[in-house]
Amino acid sequence: MTSVLLVDDDAELSKLLEEYLQSEQLSLEAAHDGPSGLEKALSSRHAVVVLDVMLPGMSGLDVLKQLRQKSSVPVLMLTARGSELDRILGLELGADDYLPKPFNPRELVARLRAILRRTSGANAAAHPVHLADVELHPESRSVSCNGKPVSLTGAEFDLLYTFLRSPGKIISREDLTQAALGRPMSPMDRSIDVHVSNLRRKLGPYDSEQERIKAIRGSGYVYLLPGEQP
Amino acid sequence: MRFRSVFFKLFLCFWLMGAVITAALNLSVWLRTGAEPNPERNRGAFGEALNLYAESAVQVYDREGPQAFQQYMNRSMKEAGSELYLFDANGQNLTSQRTSEEAASVVSEIQATEQHVARVSALGRLTWGRPVVAPSGKTYFFVVRLRQPYVPRNLPPLGTAISILISGLIAYFLALYLTSPLKKLQSTVKAFAEGNLDVRVSPALGRRRDELADLGREFDHMAEQIAALIASQKRLLADISHELRSPLARLTVALELARRNSTDKATTALNRIEQESERLNKLVGQLLTLTRLESGAERVPPEMVVLEELVQQVVDDADFEAKPLNKKVKALELEHCRVRGSSELVRSAVENVIRNAIRYTSAGTAVEVYLRWRLDTAVLTVRDHGPGVPETELGHIFEPFYRVSEARERTSGGVGLGLSIAERTVKLHGGTIRAENTPGGFEVIIELPLAPLPAPVPQTLEKQPVF
Secondary structure, three states: OEEEEEEOOOHHHHHHHHHHHHOOOEEEEEEOOHHHHHHHHOOOOOOEEEEEOOOOOOOHHHHHHHHHHHOOOOEEEEEEOOOHHHHHHHHHOOOOEEEEEOOOHHHHHHHHHHHHHHHOOOOOOOOOEEEOOEEEEOOOOEEEEOOEEEOOOHHHHHHHHHHHHOOOOEEEHHHHHHHHHOOOOOOOOOHHHHHHHHHHHHHOOOOOOOOOEEEEOOOEEEEOOOOOOO | OOOOOHHHHHHHHHHHHHHHHHHHHHHHHHHHHHHOOOHHHHHOHHHHHHHHHHHHHHHHHHHHHHHHHHHHHHHHHHHHOOEEEEEEOOOOEOOOOOOOHHHHHHHHHHHHHOOOEEEEOOOOEEEEEEEEEOOOOOEEEEEEEEEEEOOOOOOHHHHHHHHHHHHHHHHHHHHHHHHHHHHHHHHHHHHHHOOOOOOOOHHHHOOOOOHHHHHHHHHHHHHHHHHHHHHHHHHHHHHHHHHHHHHHHHHHHHHHHHHHOOOHHHHHHHHHHHHHHHHHHHHHHHHHHHHHHHHOOOOOOOOEEEHHHHHHHHHHHHHHHHHHHOOEEEEEEEOOOEEEOOHHHHHHHHHHHHHHHHHHOOOOOEEEEEEEEEOOEEEEEEEEOOOOOOHHHHHHOOOOOOOOOHHHHHHHOOOOOHHHHHHHHHHHOOOEEEEEEEOOEEEEEEEEEEOOOOOOOOOOOOOOOOO
């Protein structure tokens, strides 16, 4: 059974979820506050961490920030509905996806499966990609830009990989969501835009100040080669 | 420097006051010394010299005759530039020189008083005279008119100018001292209004202890209370949100567990429970958003919002949502508009208005969205092809929970908060929102002030707001 860590202060909810996930072949371990959640998340015993932003003592965002300094375990964030800031901050801090709370457990399972599929090493045999100043190694999931290593989250890595496989082509936000987050895009879902803007920021523009990833209004995004115009 | 600023006014006032006082003082001293010279002066060294001068001149005349005196007089005039006069006891001029006005008046005064007389002209030139009894016993009146001002003093115009300059300097520092706390207070209030609730005036005032410092401390006190109020409001909202949603979250999970263990018979009821809990959840979210907008806890960040992109994204998403209802959402016109504010809040406002339009537009029709700019305003029009709203109720549709028609509202499943949220959000961004019936439909018009353009205008944008 795949092990999932849930960091949420609501013990009753944890119990209910544990029961629900059991039948989905997912074993749930719960932590009810930030420090103990962080400690358990760092133990590398879990395939994925579900992290509530609203935690007593130490905020979920702080937990995420500290977790990301040492570990790249996939994180699904639970945010309060309506607090877009938490969501964007969370994705920027390196969360792989988010789910507004209260959520439908079916949706939770779907998101967890998507994350697990992406991170289960499906690209192990793939060849490295080298495009202009960017080098991407699927087997080690590492990226370097201009010879300098760039630290990307799982979702950002998959997003870049998708871009590099079809540079110069417009890829719709739906396709990018499917490729990078492993799930279909839902309406009013902005996570892909946050991931793209993170990727843009981490890679920076080309030396000639040319934009690397361009938004095409109404269509999606395109990864440009140096000197190329969309 | 702003000419209407308190600093400038104070500075000008102080300076004008200083200048007028200095000028008046100088003028009065100057007039006084001109009109009645100090008689004490005759006793000093200068008086002594004048006395000697008078006696020696009279002796020359008395002993050596008019011709010798003339020589003496010429030499004295050549060397010192002074005019010498000698009169006999009857006031007859004994020299060849024409009697000047001052000399004549001095002589007549000597005759009257039989004492020495001094007079200073407006330019500070001294005319002095006295009766002298010669060794021969004859009485003469000796008068000398000096060329230079007899007292060494500043020329009044120069002195006045210097004093006015100094008073200007004093006025500058005085005005600066009085207005600098006002400046600090102003910048602090501005920062506070912009949402930085941690700013205080006191540290900038130092050890000042006057009314202005009191005002600063009063402001700090007020700021403290407002910050505390807003913080507690925010905390309360967060707590309510958490407390209301936790049971809902458990309910959703429990519901799914129940589904698994139930027979098909229960499915309808369970679906209903799910639908209602989802509705409750939405309502809680909207209510919290509305409260947050009205409480003042929400602040508009000075972000730049690219409105045409935002509207396009919302339209795309809404079109996707509307498809199953056999409805469409189309952006028919999207002009370049930049507004200042929170893109998340503006997005939710636009979303709520478009969702509302989807709800009411007839099946098979499209919701039309237009974004145009006019002078300094971005105008977003969302038009549906639905039944519209009775004219008398148009003004109320932005009120929370306002229902235009019971029956219609219930079937469409709305909770009546979307437009209220949109209205509060638009207001928060300094804009207006209104609704109108159009032939065969209904439209909501949002107007938002455009953000000032950054200096260089990108050439790719063919149409840009002009200010």
